[in-house]
Amino acid sequence: MKDFKPNAWMLPQPVMIIGTYDADGTPNAMNAAWGxxxxxxxxxxxxxNYHKTTVNLERCPEFTLTFSTVENTSAADYVGIISGKKQxxxxxxxxxxxxxxxxxxxxxxxxxxxxxECRVKETTHETKVGYHIIAEIIxxxxxxxxxxxxxxxxxxxxxxxxxxxxxxxRYIALGAPVGEAFHDGKKLx
Numbered sequence: 001m002k003d004f005k006p007n008a009w010m011l012p013q014p015v016m017i018i019g020t021y022d023a024d025g026t027p028n029a030m031n032a033a034w035g036x037x038x039x040x041x042x043x044x045x046x047x048x049n050y051h052k053t054t055v056n057l058e059r060c061p062e063f064t065l066t067f068s069t070v071e072n073t074s075a076a077d078y079v080g081i082i083s084g085k086k087q088x089x090x091x092x093x094x095x096x097x098x099x100x101x102x103x104x105x106x107x108x109x110x111x112x113x114x115x116x117e118c119r120v121k122e123t124t125h126e127t128k129v130g131y132h133i134i135a136e137i138i139x140x141x142x143x144x145x146x147x148x149x150x151x152x153x154x155x156x157x158x159x160x161x162x163x164x165x166x167x168x169x170r171y172i173a174l175g176a177p178v179g180e181a182f183h184d185g186k187k188l189x
């Protein structure tokens with residue numbers, strides 16, 4: 001086995017798009033990869049101090065979060081590399097359709113299969129360069145074409161992508177199912 005220096009290679013890393021409004025009501029979006037589940041109805045995301053999204057969340061602690069797809073890869077990358085502080089209306093360059101959320105004061109980008117409407121509950125682990133936000137999930141919306149036969153969201157239909165932190169500068173599409181959770185392991189009993 002080969003040794004590597006310590007690094008945050010948590011795999012897979014979702015490509016999350018965080019939606020907020022600027023002070024003037026302009027929709028803003030940010031690409032983030034450092035986040036995950038905190039509790040059953042809460043998520044955690046690491047936020048750098050330098051993002052326009054961070055400023056927006058300090059003013060209004062509500063946002064939407066969606067997961068990028070193969071179809072949205074270029075636009076998702078764009079909102080990650082272009083700062084909202086430098087490009088005022090960067091969402092207009094993505095081609096995304098924007099609607100106002102009914103449950104939080106944040107934009108919904110309807111080009112994505114699943115959206116979480118969230119509210120910041122607390123911030124923690126503040127450093128000179130950033131902090132973690134813990135947010136409560138208020139509601140989840142899913143485009144009906146991404147529902148499975150059981151009526152629940154089917155992530156296999158969503159064509160989601162993940163960020164590769166080991167070989168940076170690439171996104172990878174999620175693959176097909178390989179087993180049944182809480183079932184296949186019973187074969188080893």
